Amino acid sequence: MQIKSLVIQDVDVIPETLDHGILYVAEHYRIAVHSCCCGCGMEVATPLGDGQFKLTRDTDGPTIFPSIGNHDYPCQSHYWIENGKVINSY
Numbered sequence: 001m002q003i004k005s006l007v008i009q010d011v012d013v014i015p016e017t018l019d020h021g022i023l024y025v026a027e028h029y030r031i032a033v034h035s036c037c038c039g040c041g042m043e044v045a046t047p048l049g050d051g052q053f054k055l056t057r058d059t060d061g062p063t064i065f066p067s068i069g070n071h072d073y074p075c076q077s078h079y080w081i082e083n084g085k086v087i088n089s090y
Contacts, residue, residue: 001020001039002037002038002039002086002088003020003021003034003035003036003037003038003039003086004037004085004086005021005061005084005085005086006021006022006023006034006037006061006062006081006084006086007021007022007023007061007062007084008022008023008025008057008061008062009022009023009024009025010025010026010027011024011025011026012026012028013026014026014031014033018033018034018035018043019035020035020039022034022035023062023064023081025048025055025062027048030047030048030049031045031046031047031048032045032046032048032053032055032062032064033045033046036070036073036075036077037068037077037079037081037086037088038070038075038077038079038088040073040074040075040077042070042073042074042075044068044070046064046068053065053066058083058084060083060084060085061083061084061085062081062083062084063081063082063083063084064080064081067079067080068080068081
């Protein structure tokens with residue numbers, strides 16, 4: 001099942017099992033992790049920081065820039081996360 005939106009959950013450590021629709025953010029480790037939005041269930045890790053992914057928080061939800069490209073995964077999905085909504089290009 002494709003994921004259409006994400007909400008942030010701040011964590012100290014990334015859980016072993018990821019719930020769909022949750023963007024787990026471990027600020028201390030400068031990483032955000034979520035289950036692939038195509039629905040394949042693969043874990044997608046986005047390192048946060050200079051020259052990497054940028055996470056912004058808004059009342060509507062998280063935005064990650066640039067887009068998420070899972071070209072090394074079997075699903076080869078590509079999408080944007082903007083204001084909590086998943087915008088697909090797959």
